[in-house]
Amino acid sequence: MSTLLSTRALSKRFGGLTAVHEVDFDLPEGEIRALIGPNGAGKTTFVSMLIGRVAPSAGAVVFDGQDVTGLPAHSRVALGMAYTFQITSVFARLAVAENVALAARRRLGRDRAAVREATARALDRVGLSDRSGALAGDLSYGHQRLLEVAMGLAQRPRLLILDEPTQGLSDSEIAAFKALIRGLAAETTILLIEHNMAVVMELADTVTVLNFGEVLAEGTPAEIHASAAVQAAYLGTGADA
Template sequence: MTVLLSTRGLSKHFSGLHAVENVDFDLPAGQIRALIGPNGAGKTTFVGMLCGRITPSAGAVIFDGQDISHLPAHRRIRLGMAYTFQITSVFPGLSVAENVALAARPHLRGEAEVAAAVQDALDRVGLGGRTGQVAGDLSYGHQRLLEIAMGIAQAPRLLILDEPTQGLSDGEIAAFKALIRDLSATTTILLIEHNMSVVMETADMVTVMNFGAILAEGRPEEIRADPAVQAAYLGTDADAGT
């Protein structure tokens, strides 16, 4: 199996705090990988280093065999990485369609291709009927879905989603699970998520972080049964899907 994304010895220190420490990680192409762990485990810092928003203190990030550790975020996007943030980053003054078009244009030729990609991405996340609505007027949950559409429109090789179901209704979460399974046919997915039903029903493999390091990796059923994971994370608020 081809590894699309990996890290070796990846570390980040903030004023003596070891937020991420010596992480070796491998994500095969075509896999849905969930990244879970308690608050403060280092997940967001780790993903920030993958995306190029945070500079590592040590170690390497490798994408499709290329060391991208020192590439800025926009260069990583050009290589085929797309990501959504834990806090929405849509352009609130633009329409829903214009937000997605901005994400799609660097990857497509001609406005006809862009328009088709925009409509397809919005249809897939359930916002196809809101193309002309101002993004800032959307609910928080729908802004999350708009961000996912912006990622999809880039046709990425790797899609990184940070807390994508936060603010979604139960029905929207069910639709999100189906969307992830559909996307996995063409896209490798890294999912940072607290909702355990989403993790257990969509992920092929799960990586658990705690105190800036990898605590465990395995199939969802193995992770649920792992005593160390139960002690560190499961059996607390994660069981409630928060």
């Protein structure tokens, strides 16, 4: 299995604070990888460097064999990365379908028929076809999260990075989300940053644990669940990763 995304000695300092310290990370193509860690562990900073929103202080990011460390976010999207934000970033005053169409046009340009087809397919995958004409701002928070996933899918990414995708979802919506991710796993590599440990343990092939900006542990969900080091890092934080 080839490596789709990797980092070497990736680091980020903000003044005197080291948020991420020399992280080596390898994500094989076709895997569902979960990235977890206590609050303040450096997860958001690490992912922001992966997608080009934050420039690293040192180290490298390689995507599909290409060093993308110096590329801006939109160039990484063009190469096949898609990212959903921890806080929803939908266009509230546009219709649900138009939000997805905007994302699809990044890949398909002005081919209207292709954009319509990609939009319809993405909305169907996340269960929002019946809300296509609604304003995005009128959706519930949970449905806005699913709309973001649809916007990512419309770009047909090779890597889909989902930041806290189940936040704000009801139990039934989480169940539907898990089924969605299982279906997507055959099409794209998935990096999941997630607090819901039940979701992590059920979906992930491999779990990477960050703590104080460094990789604390990496392994199967069962190995991570049994790790004394991981349990100690979460002591006092319950199951909140």
